[in-house]
Amino acid sequence: MTLFDALEQVYNEAQAALESAMVSAELEAWYAAYLGRKGAVTLQTRAVGQLPKEERPVFGQRVNEVKQALEDAYAARAEAIKQAEMLHALESGAIDITLPGRPVTQGHLHLTTRTLRQIYDIFAMMGFEVFEAPDVELEAYNFDLLNIPDYHPARDMWDTFWVQTPPGEPRLLLRTHTSPGQIRAMRERSVNQEPLRVVLPGKCYRYEQITARSEHQFYQLEGLAVGRGITLTDLIGTMHQFAELFYGAGRKIRVRSSYFPFTEPSVEVDTQCILCGGKGCGVCKYTGWLEIAGAGMVHPVVLQNGGYDPAEWSGFAFGMGIERPSMMKYDVSDIRLYYGNDLRFLRQF
Numbered sequence: 444m445t446l447f448d449a450l451e452q453v454y455n456e457a458q459a460a461l462e463s464a465m466v467s468a469e470l471e472a473w474y475a476a477y478l479g480r481k482g483a484v485t486l487q488t489r490a491v492g493q494l495p496k497e498e499r500p501v502f503g504q505r506v507n508e509v510k511q512a513l514e515d516a517y518a519a520r521a522e523a524i525k526q527a528e529m530l531h532a533l534e535s536g537a538i539d540i541t542l543p544g545r546p547v548t549q550g551h552l553h554l555t556t557r558t559l560r561q562i563y564d565i566f567a568m569m570g571f572e573v574f575e576a577p578d579v580e581l582e583a584y585n586f587d588l589l590n591i592p593d594y595h596p597a598r599d600m601w602d603t604f605w606v607q608t609p610p611g612e613p614r615l616l617l618r619t620h621t622s623p624g625q626i627r628a629m630r631e632r633s634v635n636q637e638p639l640r641v642v643l644p645g646k647c648y649r650y651e652q653i654t655a656r657s658e659h660q661f662y663q664l665e666g667l668a669v670g671r672g673i674t675l676t677d678l679i680g681t682m683h684q685f686a687e688l689f690y691g692a693g694r695k696i697r698v699r700s701s702y703f704p705f706t707e708p709s710v711e712v713d714t715q716c717i718l719c720g721g722k723g724c725g726v727c728k729y730t731g732w733l734e735i736a737g738a739g740m741v742h743p744v745v746l747q748n749g750g751y752d753p754a755e756w757s758g759f760a761f762g763m764g765i766e767r768p769s770m771m772k773y774d775v776s777d778i779r780l781y782y783g784n785d786l787r788f789l790r791q792f
């Protein structure tokens with residue numbers, strides 16, 4: 444048999460074998476057997492050297508034709524098998540389009556955010572708008588402008604996280620309370636000498652031991668009203684209205700005198716215990732009352748630092764924690780749960 448005949452024989456054989464390849468695995472085996480590095484057709488090309496010189500080009504050309512024809516046939520067969528296999532997979536139910544979808548779990552707002560929004564709503568009814576101030580604050584806003592100079596013992600009330608700043612530059616800190624926002628809000632509004640009524644929510648930071656009752660990060664909501672002729676009675680009325688709307692109708696508040704450098708007079712506001720309603724229990728330590736806010740009339744020096752003449756303007760301010768009231772309202776025993784990101788806790792609200 445001549446080499447030419449042998450080539451044609453291999454060609455015929457390959458075509459027939461391809462016809463009978465039914466699945467991908469068989470197809471791959473076919474390719475290796477004929478067109479692979481040691482395949483029958485490939486071996487034919489190597490035999491060209493055995494031919495007399497003048498026959499070589501003709502043989503070479505034929506080998507190339509055969510190779511190309513088989514490559515094309517292989518590609519067509521591969522596509523056909525792929526289609527057939529996909530159809531088979533669909534028909535045999537490997538992809539069951541009637542299966543119900545996987546449930547999409549939907550998140551919801553964090554308990555703190557929900558509590559804050561309830562509180563915004565209550566103050567919005569009383570004409571307070573939300574005013575945002577930064578977490579990283581200048582020392583001057585957090586302390587000095589609030590009438591707390593460097594040497595003042597009241598600085599001990601707030602253990603501070605300081606932010607490193609180059610020597611000689613104004614010192615930065617993580618705000619220890621939301622009160623610095625009072626200065627920011629006043630400076631913005633006093634430009635046009637307008638009255639203002641704002642609530643300032645935000646996270647505060649104190650360098651403190653973490654326990655079930657205190658975190659080194661927590662939310663506060665500051666309130667500030669500045670106008671002409673605002674009195675302590677307005678503050679008390681506002682606090683009472685808040686207590687009724689947030690803790691429940693008929694709730695009483697009481698006001699005790701206190702001290703803050705930025706308010707004068709200063710008070711602490713209590714509301715009847717949410718658990719026992721005033722009878723006395725473990726939560727209120729048998730007093731019947733729970734503290735809800737520090738507050739007072741804005742100190743004249745602070746009004747002045749905010750750009751308002753204390754001879755003409757007056758105002759009240761209050762600051763309340765957010766987690767503690769929410770702990771009482773939702774019966775949460777540990778403040779650390781608010782920062783733990785444990786879904787078992789968060790999903791309950």
Ligand code: PHE
Nearest residue numbers: 620622703737738760761762
């Ligand atoms: N900033 C005070 C605190 O963190 C609370 C407060 C705010 C008191 C406004 C009076 C007026 O304890």
